[in-house]
Amino acid sequence: MRTTRLIAAALVAGFLLTGCGAGSDDSAGTAGRSDAGGPAAAPAAPNEAAKDQAQVAPAEGKNEPAQAPDLSVDQRSIIYTGSITVRVENVNDAAARTVGIANGAGGFVGGDNRNSSNGGANATLTLRVPAEKFTSxxxxxxxxGKDGKExxxxxxxxxxxEETVDxxxxxKVQQARVDSGxxxxxxxxxxxDLVMLEREVATRESDLAxxxxxxxxxADLTALSTITVVLLSPAAQVGPPGNEPPGFLAGLRGGWxxxxxxxxxxxxxxxxxxPWLIVLGVPVWLLIWALRRRRQGTTSEARRPAESVPGSAE
Incomplete structure (x- = not known):
């Protein structure tokens, strides 16, 4: 009996030790599952969902139509043209200085027309200067001009x-069509197929050129501005004579x-x-004159027998 009790006590102690080991293992396993993203990791799910939504949002925005670029003034393509009339003491000296101004700005003279008459000398110069130097x-x-005035x-x-962007x-589209051809x-x-494709490629290359x-x-018009400079001597008229006010005398002069x-x-x-009238007209006139003489001769011969018939009856 004593032995039986000792064996039973040993078994009870073994069961108790086994239960304690199992409890510690369960607690360790629960902690491990919490670190591995089990129930304890549940609060982190909303953050990851927000991250996923933030990553999807840009992708969805890519499907929206592209907006036109907002170009500032310095990025726009603008063609500048202008004209200025200046009265100077010496037209030739002022024209030479005007050419120097254009060359100093990095441009050139596209036209130079000078006139000198009793009414006064004048010159018209066409300057091509960089767009950024236009105002200066x-x-x-x-x-x-005299006293620095114009x-x-x-x-x-x-x-x-818009025309440049278009x-x-x-x-670009036409270049792609040429490459595919x-x-x-x-x-x-x-x-x-060779002949047909050669013709099509030639047409596309012509359109591209x-x-x-x-x-x-x-690009030339936007890069270089055009300035027309009119230089007048003190005695020269401001404009051509045709710019006078309308009236009877002006109308009479215009009609004359x-x-x-x-x-x-x-x-x-x-x-x-x-010359053509002489070469062609004289032979035609001679031919017409000959035909008329011949017709008159035929008419005279036809009248003679008609006149002789009444005479014979008498």
């Missing part, structure tokens, strides 16, 4: 930003000028036709 060049030319000034601007886009041409299998020429012209111009044109046309 106009101001420097204005200072050439007769008149006119400034015009034209915003061609032209760039069209060139060349690839198809390289893989042509038959002679008919035309667009590129327009682009170069637009139109009449003389018409007569000049008529005399010129007659002078040009006179």
């Amino acid at each position: 060049v106009v101001d420097l030319v204005a200072k050439l 007769e008149s000034r006119e400034i015009n601007t034209q915003d061609v930003t 032209l760039d886009a069209r060139i 060349r690839r198809l041409l390289a893989s042509a299998k038959s002679l008919n 035309s667009l590129q020429a327009k682009q170069r012209r637009m 000028q139109a009449l003389t111009a018409s007569l000049g044109v008529l005399v010129t046309v007659l002078g040009a036709l006179l």
Whole structure:
């Protein structure tokens, strides 16, 4: 009996030790599951969901249409043109200084027309200067006048930003069409396909060259501004004589000028036709004269028998 009790006590002690070990293992396992993202990690789920939503939001924004760029003034394509009239003491000296102003600004003279008459000398110069120097060049030319004054000034601007952007886009599309046509041409299998593709590629290249020429012209107009400078001597008129106010005398003078111009044109046309009239008109006139003589002779012969018949009856 004593032995039996000792064995039972040993078994009870073993069960107790086993239960304590199992409780410690469960607590350790629960802690491990909490660290591994079990029930204890549940509060972190909303943060991860917010992160996922933040990552999805930009992706959804990519499907929205692209907005046009907001170009500032210095990024826009603007064509500047202007004209200025200045009265100077010496037209040739002022013209030389105007050329120096254009060259100093990095531009050049596109036209130079000078006249000298009893009414006074004048000169008209066309300057091409960089767009960023446009205002400064106009101001420097204005200072050439007497007492630093100018007769008149006119400034015009034209915003061609939209045309420039549209032209760039069209060139990119046309370049892509040319490249695809060349690839198809390289893989042509038959002679008919080769001829057809060559014609299509030539048409596309011609269209591309035309667009590129327009682009170069637009770039030239936006990069270099045009300034027309009119230099007048003290005795020269501000404008041409045709700019006088309307009236009877002005109308009479205009009508007389139109009449003389018409007569000049008529005399010129007659002078040009006179050799042809001599070469072709004289033979035609001789032919007509010969036909009339022949017709008159035939008529005379026909009348003679008719006149002789009554005489014989008598």
